[in-house]
Amino acid sequence: MAKKKPTPKKLARMRARKSARRSGVSRTSAGPGPQLTGAELRGATTVGGVATVAAVRGKIATVLRDAGLGERSVTNLKTAEYPGGAVPGDRVEIEITDGVASIMSIEPRRSKLVRLRAERSRRAPAREHVIAANIDVAVIVASTTSPPFRARLIDRYLVMCQYGGVEPVICVNKIDLEQPDEAVLAIYTDLEVTWVPVSAETGEGMDRLHEALKGKTAVLAGHSGVGKSSIVNALTGESVLKVGAVGTDRRGQHTTGSSTMVEWSPGSLLIDTPGIRSFGLWDIDAKTLGAYFPEFDEYIEKCHYRDCTHDSEPDCAVRAATDDGHIARARFDSYLRMLSEDA
Numbered sequence: 001m002a003k004k005k006p007t008p009k010k011l012a013r014m015r016a017r018k019s020a021r022r023s024g025v026s027r028t029s030a031g032p033g034p035q036l037t038g039a040e041l042r043g044a045t046t047v048g049g050v051a052t053v054a055a056v057r058g059k060i061a062t063v064l065r066d067a068g069l070g071e072r073s074v075t076n077l078k079t080a081e082y083p084g085g086a087v088p089g090d091r092v093e094i095e096i097t098d099g100v101a102s103i104m105s106i107e108p109r110r111s112k113l114v115r116l117r118a119e120r121s122r123r124a125p126a127r128e129h130v131i132a133a134n135i136d137v138a139v140i141v142a143s144t145t146s147p148p149f150r151a152r153l154i155d156r157y158l159v160m161c162q163y164g165g166v167e168p169v170i171c172v173n174k175i176d177l178e179q180p181d182e183a184v185l186a187i188y189t190d191l192e193v194t195w196v197p198v199s200a201e202t203g204e205g206m207d208r209l210h211e212a213l214k215g216k217t218a219v220l221a222g223h224s225g226v227g228k229s230s231i232v233n234a235l236t237g238e239s240v241l242k243v244g245a246v247g248t249d250r251r252g253q254h255t256t257g258s259s260t261m262v263e264w265s266p267g268s269l270l271i272d273t274p275g276i277r278s279f280g281l282w283d284i285d286a287k288t289l290g291a292y293f294p295e296f297d298e299y300i301e302k303c304h305y306r307d308c309t310h311d312s313e314p315d316c317a318v319r320a321a322t323d324d325g326h327i328a329r330a331r332f333d334s335y336l337r338m339l340s341e342d343a
Contacts, residue, residue, distance in 0.1 A: 048095040048104065052269075053086045054261040061086055061103060063094060064261070077103040082130075088259045088271045089133040089217060109133040111165040113219055113273075132219040132259055132271045138166045139213070141222035141231065144178040151184060153223055155334035158193065159292040163284065166219075169212055170195035173227040176202045187328045191294060200230035210235060219259075219271040232272050236264040286339055290318065293335055295327050311339060 051063035054071065061076045074094050076085040086092050091107040113131045140157045142149050154170060161168040170188055172180045176199040185195050196212065198205035209231070220228040259273045286309050290296050296310070296318050304315030310332075322332040 048093060051092055051094050052261070053088050053090040053092055055088060055259065056086065061092075063092065063101075063103075064263070072101060074101040074103055077106060079106060082106050084128075084130060087130050087133050088261045089135050089219070089269075091134060111135055113138055113164050113166055113221060114160060131221065131273050134217060135166055135219045135271065136216040137169055137213060137218040139169050139171050139209075139218055139220045139231075141171045141173055141220055141226045141228050143174040143223075143226040144172060144180050145174060146177065147223055147225050149181065149184070150223060151187075151330055152334045152337060154188075155331060156338065157221060158191075159284070159289075159338070162292050168193055171209060171220075171231065172197045173200055173231065175199045175204060184330070187331060190328075198231070200227050200234040203234060206231075206234050213268060213270070214265065215267050217269040217271070219273060221273050224274075228272050232262060232264070232270055235270065236262060289335065289339055293331065295331065296335075299327070309339060311336065 051074075053061050054064050055062045056076060059076050061074050062071060063074055064071055074092075077092070078085040086103055086106050090109065092103045093105045093107075094101050095104045109130075112133045113135060114128050115131060138157065138161050140154055140161075142154060149172070158168055170185070170193060172185070172195060175197045180197050188195055194212065196205060196209050198209055200206070213235075220231060222228055259271050261269055261271045264270050284292065287307055290300060290310055299317040299321045300308070302317035303310070303313070305313050308316055308318070310316050310318040318327065318332075321327045322329060
């Protein structure tokens with residue numbers, strides 16, 4: 001007896017399930033899962049729509065469709081403008097044919113958070129790696145201890161926030177273990193950067209972070225092990241993301257494999273990113289790096305040389321201001337560190 005062929009409707013469901021398995025994305029508070037209408041399931045019908053990318057696993061992306069933020073898997077798209085393909089936060093046009101969905105185009109990005117990713121070949125130049133797009137706020141997560149507070153990494157994130165047009169907020173986690181050094185953080189207060197002390201473990205300070213992010217698309221970024229996933233879970237009120245412990249060498253352990261978006265309250269989207277132990281700069285040369293340190297602004301024009309890098313040139317007003325205490329020494333040292341790595 002010949003095996004009965006599956007109907008077009010059943011074939012569409014099978015393809016959708018197979019695509020979801022390839023994506024490796026678990027269902028979260030971001031949406032109830034794929035929601036296909038009868039029209040979408042009919043093989044002869046092609047439909048499209050706009051969606052927001054929530055996660056990417058290889059060639060498969062998970063998108064949150066505007067109508068109720070229904071979640072489904074689609075084939076990613078790489079273009080000349082976006083060679084890395086769509087990333088969490090991207091607005092994309094999707095097309096569904098026979099139950100199989102693909103990204104057809106990626107809308108221009110209004111903001112982004114990037115880092116430098118070196119190629120495997122030594123001859124190949126490093127290139128831009130976009131972590132998230134179309135974000136309002138970047139929450140730079142640090143911890144008071146385990147792993148220890150790293151001001152230089154925060155400084156790098158602040159540069160990249162300016163580069164990508166993103167508002168920064170510094171979140172200092174694990175205040176239940178140790179209180180933050182307010183003298184160090186006062187430097188960022190002077191720069192008008194908001195910092196929020198919290199404990200994802202006890203919930204202390206989370207109400208203030210909640211208000212800072214409500215109604216916005218935010219990305220959490222920071223060193224491995226600082227508690228980004230714990231903060232996501234504290235905001236959502238459920239265990240959405242896996243949480244790991246810090247290693248015996250006090251270095252954070254990676255628990256987030258790639259950037260993932262969740263909706264934690266109506267209209268409030270949060271992207272958790274993999275922990276970054278090193279953070280190179282992209283497309284910022286020695287002549288323009290100083291422009292990303294706002295405390296340098298009033299002194300740059302007073303430097304003797306117009307192309308002064310504030311390193312070893314004579315009559316440098318920025319270096320003089322640092323020696324006089326008008327610019328924080330720690331920030332200037334961060335600048336020099338980035339300058340030497342970029343050279």
